[in-house]
Amino acid sequence: MPGKYTLTYFPVRGRGEATRMLLADQKQEWTEDVVTGEIWQKGDLKKSCVFGQVPRFQDGDFVLVQSNAILRHLARNHGLYGQDAREATLLDMVNDGVEDLRVKYARLIYQNYDAGKAEYIEALPAQLRPFENLLAQNDGGKGFIVGKKISFVDYNLLDILQLHLVLAPNCLDSFPLLAAYVQRLNARPHLKTYLESEGRKQRPINGNGKQ
Structure with missing residues (x-):
C-alpha cells in the first residue's frame, strides 16, 4: 500500500x-x-x-x-526474524553486536574524528573478527549472518560494513567472508x-x- x-x-x-x-x-x-x-x-x-x-x-x-x-x-x-525462536535469539545477539560497533563508530565520527581516526582503524580488525567468525559458522559463510534466509540483521550489518568501507577502504582485506558478503548483498536486484x-x-x- x-x-x-x-x-x-x-x-x-x-x-x-x-x-x-x-x-x-x-x-x-x-x-x-x-x-x-x-x-x-x-x-x-x-x-x-x-x-x-x-x-x-x-x-x-x-x-x-x-x-x-x-x-x-x-x-x-x-x-525477516529467522525460522524459529532459536534463530530469532541469535539474530538479537548479532544485532546487539552491530549496535555496539555502531555506537563506537558514531562516537568517532561526532566526538573524536581527527584525533582518534588512526587508532580506531588500527583497532577495527578486532571489532570485525566476530562477524567473520559468525559468517563462517553459517553454511561456510556463503549466505546470511544467521540461517538460510535474509534477516533484518543482514541489512543492519551491511550498513555498518558499508560505513567502515568508506572510513577505511581496506578494512575487509583480511576478512574474505565479510568482503564477499557485502558484494553478495549489494548485488541483490532491488537493493x-x-x-x-x-x-x-x-x-x-x-x-x-x-x-
Whole structure:
C-alpha cells in the first residue's frame, strides 16, 4: 500500500539507512519526511517522539521510534526474524553486536574524528573478527549472518560494513567472508537499485560531513 510507511529523519543516511535498505529490498514503498535543522529546533517533533529522538517511523497509525525497534517491527511483519525462536535469539545477539560497533563508530565520527581516526582503524580488525567468525559458522559463510534466509540483521550489518568501507577502504582485506558478503548483498536486484539511486547517493552519510 503506497504511503503506508513513513520514515521521519534528518537528511542523512545515519540510523535510518538500514531501514531504507530493508524496505527497498523487500519491495516496500515508503515516504521520507525530512527533518531540517529548523524543524528540529522548533521542538515540536522532538516532544512528539517518546525518547526525544529520530528516526520516527509510521506504519499506518502505528508510530515507533528507536532504530532497532523499527527494524524488528519490520522483521516480524515481513518474515525477516529467522525460522524459529532459536534463530530469532541469535539474530538479537548479532544485532546487539552491530549496535555496539555502531555506537563506537558514531562516537568517532561526532566526538573524536581527527584525533582518534588512526587508532580506531588500527583497532577495527578486532571489532570485525566476530562477524567473520559468525559468517563462517553459517553454511561456510556463503549466505546470511544467521540461517538460510535474509534477516533484518543482514541489512543492519551491511550498513555498518558499508560505513567502515568508506572510513577505511581496506578494512575487509583480511576478512574474505565479510568482503564477499557485502558484494553478495549489494548485488541483490532491488537493493542494488536503491543503493545506486540518485536520492541515496546525494544523501550524506553523517550529519557533520565526516565519513
